[in-house]
Amino acid sequence: MAGLKIPKMKHMSMKKLESYIKTEKVYIPFISSNDIDITPIIKKGDYVYKGQILGRRKGNFTTPIFSSVSGTVLDFTEVSHQSGKKVNAVIIENDFKEKLEEKYELRKNIEKMDKDEYIKIIEDCGIVGMGGAGFPTFMKYKTDKKIKTLLVNAVECEPYITTDYTILMEKCEDILETIDDILCINDIDEAIIAIKETNRELIEKVDRYLGTYLKIRIEEVPNKYPMGWERTLIKQVKKVDYDKLPIEKGIIVNNVSTIYAINQALKYNKPIIERIVTFTGEGIKKPQNILLKVGTKIDDVIKNTNGLKKDVTLVANGPMMGHKTDLDLVVTPDLNCVLVLQNKKVVRTQECLRCGKCANFCPANLCPVLIKDSVDNKEKLKNLHPEKCVSCGLCSYVCPSKIDVRDYVNRAKETLKGGK
Amino acid sequence: MGTFIKSEDNTSKMMFRVVIALIPIIIFSFYKNGVLPYINGSVSLYGMIKPLIFIAVATLSTFLFETIYQLIFNKNKKLKSIISNSYAYMPGLFLGLILPINTPISVLIVGAFCASIIGKMLFGGFGKNIFNPALIGRLFIISTYALVITENGGYLNGYEVDTISGATPLSNVSLITGIGTYKQLVAPFGSLWDFFIGTIPGAVGETSSLFCLVAFIYLTATKTIKWRIPTMYILTVFLMTLGIGLYNGVGIWYPLFQVLSGGLMFGAVFMATDPVTSPTTTEGQYIYGLSLGLLTVILRYLTPYPEGVLTSILTMNMLVFIIDSLGVKIKFNKKIMLIPSIILLILISVMTFTIGETKNVKEVKGDPNFEIIDKELDGYVTTYIVTEQGYSSKLKLEIKIEKDKVLSIEVLEGNDSFFSKVMDANYLETLKENQSNLDDCDTVSGATISSRALKKALINTLADYRGE
Numbered sequence: 001m002a003g004l005k006i007p008k009m010k011h012m013s014m015k016k017l018e019s020y021i022k023t024e025k026v027y028i029p030f031i032s033s034n035d036i037d038i039t040p041i042i043k044k045g046d047y048v049y050k051g052q053i054l055g056r057r058k059g060n061f062t063t064p065i066f067s068s069v070s071g072t073v074l075d076f077t078e079v080s081h082q083s084g085k086k087v088n089a090v091i092i093e094n095d096f097k098e099k100l101e102e103k104y105e106l107r108k109n110i111e112k113m114d115k116d117e118y119i120k121i122i123e124d125c126g127i128v129g130m131g132g133a134g135f136p137t138f139m140k141y142k143t144d145k146k147i148k149t150l151l152v153n154a155v156e157c158e159p160y161i162t163t164d165y166t167i168l169m170e171k172c173e174d175i176l177e178t179i180d181d182i183l184c185i186n187d188i189d190e191a192i193i194a195i196k197e198t199n200r201e202l203i204e205k206v207d208r209y210l211g212t213y214l215k216i217r218i219e220e221v222p223n224k225y226p227m228g229w230e231r232t233l234i235k236q237v238k239k240v241d242y243d244k245l246p247i248e249k250g251i252i253v254n255n256v257s258t259i260y261a262i263n264q265a266l267k268y269n270k271p272i273i274e275r276i277v278t279f280t281g282e283g284i285k286k287p288q289n290i291l292l293k294v295g296t297k298i299d300d301v302i303k304n305t306n307g308l309k310k311d312v313t314l315v316a317n318g319p320m321m322g323h324k325t326d327l328d329l330v331v332t333p334d335l336n337c338v339l340v341l342q343n344k345k346v347v348r349t350q351e352c353l354r355c356g357k358c359a360n361f362c363p364a365n366l367c368p369v370l371i372k373d374s375v376d377n378k379e380k381l382k383n384l385h386p387e388k389c390v391s392c393g394l395c396s397y398v399c400p401s402k403i404d405v406r407d408y409v410n411r412a413k414e415t416l417k418g419g420k
Numbered sequence: 421m422g423t424f425i426k427s428e429d430n431t432s433k434m435m436f437r438v439v440i441a442l443i444p445i446i447i448f449s450f451y452k453n454g455v456l457p458y459i460n461g462s463v464s465l466y467g468m469i470k471p472l473i474f475i476a477v478a479t480l481s482t483f484l485f486e487t488i489y490q491l492i493f494n495k496n497k498k499l500k501s502i503i504s505n506s507y508a509y510m511p512g513l514f515l516g517l518i519l520p521i522n523t524p525i526s527v528l529i530v531g532a533f534c535a536s537i538i539g540k541m542l543f544g545g546f547g548k549n550i551f552n553p554a555l556i557g558r559l560f561i562i563s564t565y566a567l568v569i570t571e572n573g574g575y576l577n578g579y580e581v582d583t584i585s586g587a588t589p590l591s592n593v594s595l596i597t598g599i600g601t602y603k604q605l606v607a608p609f610g611s612l613w614d615f616f617i618g619t620i621p622g623a624v625g626e627t628s629s630l631f632c633l634v635a636f637i638y639l640t641a642t643k644t645i646k647w648r649i650p651t652m653y654i655l656t657v658f659l660m661t662l663g664i665g666l667y668n669g670v671g672i673w674y675p676l677f678q679v680l681s682g683g684l685m686f687g688a689v690f691m692a693t694d695p696v697t698s699p700t701t702t703e704g705q706y707i708y709g710l711s712l713g714l715l716t717v718i719l720r721y722l723t724p725y726p727e728g729v730l731t732s733i734l735t736m737n738m739l740v741f742i743i744d745s746l747g748v749k750i751k752f753n754k755k756i757m758l759i760p761s762i763i764l765l766i767l768i769s770v771m772t773f774t775i776g777e778t779k780n781v782k783e784v785k786g787d788p789n790f791e792i793i794d795k796e797l798d799g800y801v802t803t804y805i806v807t808e809q810g811y812s813s814k815l816k817l818e819i820k821i822e823k824d825k826v827l828s829i830e831v832l833e834g835n836d837s838f839f840s841k842v843m844d845a846n847y848l849e850t851l852k853e854n855q856s857n858l859d860d861c862d863t864v865s866g867a868t869i870s871s872r873a874l875k876k877a878l879i880n881t882l883a884d885y886r887g888e
Contacts, residue, residue, distance in 0.1 A: 006425070319424035320424075322424065341424055348501065350431050352547050353546070353696055354696050357643075367748055369700045370744060383745070385752060396423045398427050400434055402426060404422035
């Protein structure tokens with residue numbers, strides 16, 4: 001099995017969840033599943049309610065953009081997104097009244113809901129994968145195939161991040177309840193919660209609550225990176241490979257934070273307007289998990305907590321797959337973590353010595369060194385399949401010559417897409 | 421964008437671990453080629469430390485040659501970082517370990533030049549060379565200065581010259597008709613235990629299989645080398661020689677003898693795993709190791725060169741890019757491996773069988789180089805005029821036999837380069853004295869091929885006389 005044990009670095013942020021930090025302004029970015037082609041349906045000066053739709057994505061996946069506060073639309077601006085891009089955002093001045101368009105009503109008898117209704121709700125509430133990919137969740141359930149297994153991903157294989165850990169620790173009961181509801185509604189045979197075997201505390205906690213849910217079980221997975229990647233996880237838990245999507249084998253994978261978002265949507269019709277973000281790293285004075293509204297600027301959060309040390313680098317999401325960012329970063333449903341690393345001496349790269357470690361550890365079973373060799377040669381690349389790369393970054397991590405191998409693979413992807 | 425955390429390991433640390441793994445081998449070499457002869461009184465104090473000087477000179481030479489090369493041809497100012505990142509000492513260190521101790525220091529430096537400049541720098545430096553630089557150095561030396569080294573004492577160190585007659589275990593193999601017996605192959609050098617520990621003749625650092633094994637375990641545990649290559653390599657040689665041995669009815673000692681002899685262990689662990697010149701795909705590494713094993717066995721049995729490891733590795737170095745592209749194909753489609761693997765298995769079986777078969781035939785009957793030109797019977801005395809292939813030319817002999825007894829042997833023609841050595845050793849007399857037991861009659865060290873030719877001619881003539 002490919003994959004590698006890498007340092008966990010999770011202890012520093014494993015604390016009790018901090019609640020909201022209320023900020024004067026929120027900056028709701030107009031981006032959904034990395035698509036920035038979103039039409040705003042509000043204008044400057046409008047009053048918006050909490051949970052009101054601000055814009056819709058064009059095309060098939062009409063994931064709406066919601067306001068996370070009530071208040072007045074001040075202006076449009078540009079903010080940093082976790083993907084490293086600059087995106088348009090709408091500034092809303094928070095009136096701290098938390099006014100809703102319609103009051104949330106507690107929905108009962110959720111398990112008796114039919115499948116179409118369920119899909120409608122999670123689509124309308126804009127539920128997207130909260131593990132980092134931001135893929136619309138309703139698309140996974142919109143299938144004619146029989147769903148056999150719901151795989152709940154609580155592996156969180158990237159170092160430093162503890163949001164899945166925190167939400168499962170804090171909201172264990174709600175999450176198990178929702179998993180059971182999803183099983184009933186979609187007529188799924190079983191649910192498996194995948195947790196790293198080293199995470200004893202969490203496994204014991206979930207195990208205590210499991211008693212009455214006969215269809216749900218915990219699967220302990222090895223402490224390896226990238227165990228949280230769908231393909232690796234399914235291979236580990238179910239011992240099967242699939243071609244394009246897990247549904248081919250009757251499997252749906254949902255992140256545990258996504259399950260909680262589904263919980264809120266089913267119970268209260270509440271869209272994703274808040275999420276837990278891990279603030280951690282050697283460069284931050286007080287590492288912790290904070291529940292934040294979507295659109296909260298990281299700068300405001302850091303001012304409100306203890307602040308940063310000198311000479312640091314900010315990273316959106318984990319150290320393996322994350323992107324360099326700045327204090328303009330705002331919270332989005334797919335932001336797990338703000339990692340603040342102390343700047344180290346720049347490591348000199350050396351000539352590739354062709355040790356083959358990148359090929360040895362690649363979870364997608366590619367040979368990154370050969371892709372690097374023919375990065376501009378489209379014909380040769382066709383046989384090397386760089387498009388199968390998931391950018392997990394393990395090749396760059398293991399490279400003893402400190403070459404940024406993933407960057408070459410990304411370039412190869414572009415070469416393959418482009419013309420001659 | 422790179423990852424924000426990186427593994428602790430780096431290239432310098434990996435290279436350092438390879439050097440660490442070589443230290444026991446260097447110490448053992450010092451003991452075997454320096455201390456032992458010194459205690460025995462066969463060398464002076466300089467002779468005792470010569471192995472260390474030898475390795476040090478080689479290491480320093482490649483380092484200096486590369487530095488000079490960079491000084492001349494590299495316009496880049498960051499010379500210091502280039503040299504510290506290019507591991508210029510490595511080819512020399514290896515070269516010092518794979519040459520015979522009797523290589524003159526001057527020749528060694530020429531070899532180091534070839535290793536460093538031709539083997540490495542002309543290809544573009546570290547990470548770009550196709551061939552293993554140290555092996556390029558050795559190839560140059562043994563193809564150009566073999567005579568000089570042989571005259572200097574060949575592979576035997578001061579201690580072994582006194583205790584062992586003949587040559588290295590593998591060159592001994594080529595002197596024996598048929599597959600050989602334990603008494604012929606192993607016994608002259610002690611037991612298989614001596615082969616394992618390394619107290620047998622051979623290159624400076626190649627003999628100790630024990631320390632190569634220790635190095636292999638250390639380097640594999642620390643994820644430094646491509647462990648699949650040596651594993652497949654040794655396994656293939658072992659299984660093929662086991663097959664050849666079984667075909668000829670010899671025991672398990674035979675494949676062990678083949679695996680522990682010569683530079684196989686050292687070559688498999690250190691030379692075949694050279695990261696720059698070996699495949700990067702894991703699938704390719706299996707194929708590479710297997711092909712090396714197959715090639716080494718073929719070379720050892722079917723060519724006059726008994727060693728085979730150097731040639732195998734250099735040959736396979738050339739094919740690395742093909743093996744890698746095959747490796748990638750296998751990664752994405754396991755099924756395409758079916759036909760090549762069947763072909764490879766058939767090839768290995770056929771080779772094992774064929775070699776076993778050729779070794780089974782008594783060489784007496786099938787010696788193509790032996791020819792009887794004239795046979796005359798005069799009373800009880802039969803006079804034969806025969807020819808046999810020597811080292812570089814044909815030898816013509818006159819042999820007189822009376823009543824199954826060799827009366828005289830006379831060399832009519834023979835301008836072999838080594839021939840004077842044979843005559844000096846009075847080898848013809850030795851043969852005459854040992855005529856009843858020629859198979860066990862030792863050859864002349866330093867002129868093995870010429871003396872073997874004489875022996876073979878005599879054996880063949882006697883066979884003809886006896887009507888065999």
